[in-house]
Amino acid sequence: MHGLSQLLNDKQAILYHKEDLISYDCDGFTIHKSLPRAVVFPHSTDEVARIVKYCHDHSLPFLARGAGTGLSGGAIPLNNEVIISMVKMKRLIDIDLDNRRAVVEPGYVNLKLTNQIIERGYYYAPDPSSQYCCTIGGNVAENAGGAHCLKYGVTTNHILGLELVLPNGEIVEIGRNGILDEPGYDLLGLITGSEGTLGIVTKIIVRILKNPEGKQTVLAYFDDIEDGSQAVSDIISAGIVPAALEMMDKTAIEGVEAAAFPVGHPKDIAAVLLIEVDGIAAGIDEQIEQILSVCRHRNVREVRAAKDEKERAAWWANRKTGFGAMGAISPDYLVQDGVIPRSKLPEVLRRINKISEEYDLRIANIFHAGDGNLHPLVLFDARVPGETEKALAAGSACLKVCADVGGTITGEHGVGIEKREEMRFVFTDEEIAAQTDIRSVFNTDNLLNAGKLFPSPSRCAEVKKEIKEKIIG
Amino acid sequence: MHGLSQLLNDKQAILYHKEDLISYDCDGFTIHKSLPRAVVFPHSTDEVARIVKYCHDHSLPFLARGAGTGLSGGAIPLNNEVIISMVKMKRLIDIDLDNRRAVVEPGYVNLKLTNQIIERGYYYAPDPSSQYCCTIGGNVAENAGGAHCLKYGVTTNHILGLELVLPNGEIVEIGRNGILDEPGYDLLGLITGSEGTLGIVTKIIVRILKNPEGKQTVLAYFDDIEDGSQAVSDIISAGIVPAALEMMDKTAIEGVEAAAFPVGHPKDIAAVLLIEVDGIAAGIDEQIEQILSVCRHRNVREVRAAKDEKERAAWWANRKTGFGAMGAISPDYLVQDGVIPRSKLPEVLRRINKISEEYDLRIANIFHAGDGNLHPLVLFDARVPGETEKALAAGSACLKVCADVGGTITGEHGVGIEKREEMRFVFTDEEIAAQTDIRSVFNTDNLLNAGKLFPSPSRCAEVKKEIKEKIIG
Numbered sequence A, B: 001m002h003g004l005s006q007l008l009n010d011k012q013a014i015l016y017h018k019e020d021l022i023s024y025d026c027d028g029f030t031i032h033k034s035l036p037r038a039v040v041f042p043h044s045t046d047e048v049a050r051i052v053k054y055c056h057d058h059s060l061p062f063l064a065r066g067a068g069t070g071l072s073g074g075a076i077p078l079n080n081e082v083i084i085s086m087v088k089m090k091r092l093i094d095i096d097l098d099n100r101r102a103v104v105e106p107g108y109v110n111l112k113l114t115n116q117i118i119e120r121g122y123y124y125a126p127d128p129s130s131q132y133c134c135t136i137g138g139n140v141a142e143n144a145g146g147a148h149c150l151k152y153g154v155t156t157n158h159i160l161g162l163e164l165v166l167p168n169g170e171i172v173e174i175g176r177n178g179i180l181d182e183p184g185y186d187l188l189g190l191i192t193g194s195e196g197t198l199g200i201v202t203k204i205i206v207r208i209l210k211n212p213e214g215k216q217t218v219l220a221y222f223d224d225i226e227d228g229s230q231a232v233s234d235i236i237s238a239g240i241v242p243a244a245l246e247m248m249d250k251t252a253i254e255g256v257e258a259a260a261f262p263v264g265h266p267k268d269i270a271a272v273l274l275i276e277v278d279g280i281a282a283g284i285d286e287q288i289e290q291i292l293s294v295c296r297h298r299n300v301r302e303v304r305a306a307k308d309e310k311e312r313a314a315w316w317a318n319r320k321t322g323f324g325a326m327g328a329i330s331p332d333y334l335v336q337d338g339v340i341p342r343s344k345l346p347e348v349l350r351r352i353n354k355i356s357e358e359y360d361l362r363i364a365n366i367f368h369a370g371d372g373n374l375h376p377l378v379l380f381d382a383r384v385p386g387e388t389e390k391a392l393a394a395g396s397a398c399l400k401v402c403a404d405v406g407g408t409i410t411g412e413h414g415v416g417i418e419k420r421e422e423m424r425f426v427f428t429d430e431e432i433a434a435q436t437d438i439r440s441v442f443n444t445d446n447l448l449n450a451g452k453l454f455p456s457p458s459r460c461a462e463v464k465k466e467i468k469e470k471i472i473g
Helices: A001-004 A019-025 A047-057 A108-118 A136-142 A187-191 A225-237 A250-257 A281-297 A309-320 A321-326 A341-361 A387-404 A429-443 A457-472 B002-006 B020-022 B045-057 B110-121 B136-142 B187-191 B225-237 B250-258 B281-297 B307-318 B322-328 B342-357 B387-404 B429-440 B455-471
Strands: A039-040 A064-065 A080-086 A092-096 A099-102 A161-167 A173-174 A200-208 A215-221 A244-249 A271-279 A300-305 A332-335 A363-368 A378-381 B037-040 B062-065 B082-084 B092-096 B101-104 B159-165 B170-174 B198-206 B214-221 B246-250 B272-279 B301-305 B332-335 B363-366 B377-382
Touching: A001 A047, A019 A039, A019 B198, A047 A064, A047 A080, A047 A200, A064 A136, A064 B110, A092 A108, A099 A108, A108 A136, A136 A200, A136 A244, A161 A187, A173 A187, A173 A429, A187 B429, A200 A271, A200 B363, A215 A225, A215 A281, A215 A309, A225 A244, A225 A271, A225 A341, A225 A363, A244 A250, A250 A321, A250 A363, A250 A378, A271 A281, A271 A309, A271 B045, A281 A300, A281 B281, A309 A321, A321 A332, A321 A363, A321 A378, A332 A387, A341 A363, A429 B170, A429 B187, A429 B429, B002 B037, B002 B045, B020 B037, B045 B062, B045 B082, B045 B159, B045 B198, B062 B136, B092 B110, B092 B214, B092 B307, B092 B377, B101 B110, B110 B136, B159 B187, B170 B187, B214 B225, B214 B281, B225 B272, B225 B281, B225 B342, B246 B250, B250 B322, B250 B363, B250 B377, B272 B281, B272 B307, B281 B301, B307 B322, B322 B332, B322 B363, B322 B377, B342 B363, B342 B387, B377 B387
Parallel strands: A039 A080, A064 A080, B037 B082, B062 B082
Antiparallel strands: A092 A099, A099 A200, A161 A173, A161 A200, A215 A271, A215 A300, A244 A271, A244 A363, A332 A378, A363 A378, B092 B101, B101 B198, B159 B170, B159 B198, B214 B272, B214 B301, B246 B272, B246 B363, B332 B377, B363 B377
16 A cells, blocks of 8 residues: 555555454445455545546556445445545635535535535535535435425535546546536536446535525324325425425334434324425415415324424424434334335335335334435344345335336435345346446446446346347347 | 338328428528438337437438427538438327326427416426427427526426437437436436437426416616626525526617517616516515615616516517517527626626627627526628628627636537537537547447537547547556
8 A cells, every 4th residue: 555655645644454444344334344455535636636546557446435424335345445535625615605606625514514604694405314424525426315305406406516536537627617507418417426436526516505584394293194195295286395394104203202302202193294394484474374284184183383493403303313213223224215206105105014014124214205205214133143134125125116106216325235236126227238338438447436336237248248239230 | 211211100201302301401590501311200219219220220310300499500410411300209198297297209399388287287397488389309408498497497407207219229218207316327417408419309207397376577677787787696695586587788678679579668778677586475575575676776767567467478578589589670690698607797798798899790688697698699691791700700709708707608509510619618628528428328320410519529539549548658
């Protein structure tokens, strides 16, 4: 690793002893672990470019890592990679309120941006639950979502420009002026959500939004989960676009009430909805009234708006710790991330319930109901032999249900290593081959984050060969 | 052309006599003309695939064409192409109000979709001025915008899925279930706006929106264009996101008042703003009050809200005929389509004014001021020798100004053949080469719509070679 450290201005900014590397053997997807060759901490784009060029020249596999909060294993060094950690590149480079843009380095923490500008009346919209620690670079790689995607869209809708180190060490800029709809192909969209397989992002221009004038949150308890699901559809049908429309089922409520931020949800209810509206102050009350009325029409047990900002914040803290809260009621859990057409919500919840019975594992549901983005949490105990495999199979079965009703296998967590085989639920071999062809344009020798995002490459190569023969033959 | 006609179920659905081909020698960009080899009218995806396969097997250049309203020459047969006209594939395949989606064939006319669903309370948002006749397939190719992009985004923000015939005749689906944020690379974004160079779209899943509860439009006259520009910034800074924020300058007003839908704009004012807000009814009045107050603060001569829907519609008809209206005051005109950071509006308008003086050609400005999308209209007379070239040079100079202040060369009209060389204002040779590399993945033998979108290919090939040598060397 001497060669690598010679490339760094700070020669100490590298780890290669096994005891140091152990912290980097997995990310938020903890089921698979494998050690990196080394971890380097560049401080500038030029350093990143030099490291990448070195890896390229020496055929060393490499990948970039942000805060390591990813949930699908995108930052796990499957091939003993050199990990390029972006956490030292964490500057806020520029804020341009006139044109509603900010420029950050990839290691800059998501929530810091909002904290930096909120008092001037602005914020950064994408809000994954890990936003207090995840990095914007990681958000770009995974096209991260959050509770407020329903109204505001996911990360890709807020990225105006990127600086990128290509897998050969070349530096390019995409959308360098932060103007949307650049001429030519939409490379910005292509890179965003490419899960670190096309290049390493070293600078990001993001869109910032004006704080909404008003905001209010409603909590609604349902005795029947189908009534709750139907209320979700009714709210959207009424023409309301809530900023967030979250749902938790009975098992999830048990978890969040046993964890750090209980708020006193009744233990015997089937579902709780958390519904937030924001916008022009004058419009808020009218929308809240409509939401209350829809919920009552669907046999809600109790429904009310937050009495003050403190209560509103408590409800959100309770919801946002949802995944981690599962630790309070189960030794281990596996988060899934399916997307379905909103109208299929009742059917899919029934089928997930059936999977839970079949596999004899509890499944909690905490999810973005408004945009049909489900998060079944399969609870299991890794110490029981065979239970991890059973949990993985149950998780995969949940995704199959999502795909079967016309949905897809991930909304915001990415494919990583976790859902590679499940890609076949939604893509034909030819469609996967079209995607790996694009990877080859950027990642010519496949040294960057290889083995992620797509099903086993050998099969893809076969398919490509078959297609070529078909065309030529 | 016998071979081609044999592929069609309707053997007559082909034109190849010169007198028939003349109507297809240009599109909305009328400065360059060239004849196609033939025009075929497929009725189904399978027919498109057969035609493309035939062209591929016989090395015949080909391209797809919608209504031919494109403004940058994307559908002009530069290489004597076989034109595949999509106008017979014009079915509305499905409307799914529950999940807010519709499925259309590419030849389906934009405005028809809204007309079809408006009474049930829904509409399709992208609204280019040509929406009464342009096709949704063409909108996808060019990533078309419109007056309401400011709040609702351009076409790419409303496309949920595509069926595509690749340049080898293979049929693939992208986002087949119409779920946003499919796993894998964002091919939907890549295809949308690729100006017909990566494949031929044969089916489109679009997002439909609920009609806003309320809507109101304000008209404001300014004696000083800088006051008008400043009012635009002030409105956005106040946290209002108007559905549309349009501006016309004195020359443009002269045009629209001389054309089909005059509304009595005073002839001596420097600028008119058309500002529309929509959303929850309760919020509209408050926003209108704020807008009136901002305008008064910026020395507006006269400002008022539309007194009824009839007046509102008249104002919009006046604005939407803007480009064509130039015909009333000039024999010919060239529309440009630059984008700038909103804060640079006063400076750029001053510089465009200077270009007008330097080239001794009148330039009218009709534009989407809210999102900084300028449309300088260079007025000229093609019958005067040399004046067309002078107009092209003046247009290019306007785009250079946009690029220089940190903007870009097209917002919604595309590059086509018109702005190929201007791509160099915003991309390095390496960045252009990265894009043509992507084209090669899809369009392997470059038979599909060759010569569009990028500067002269020979130079790009050189650059690619240099880069490769640099990397290897």
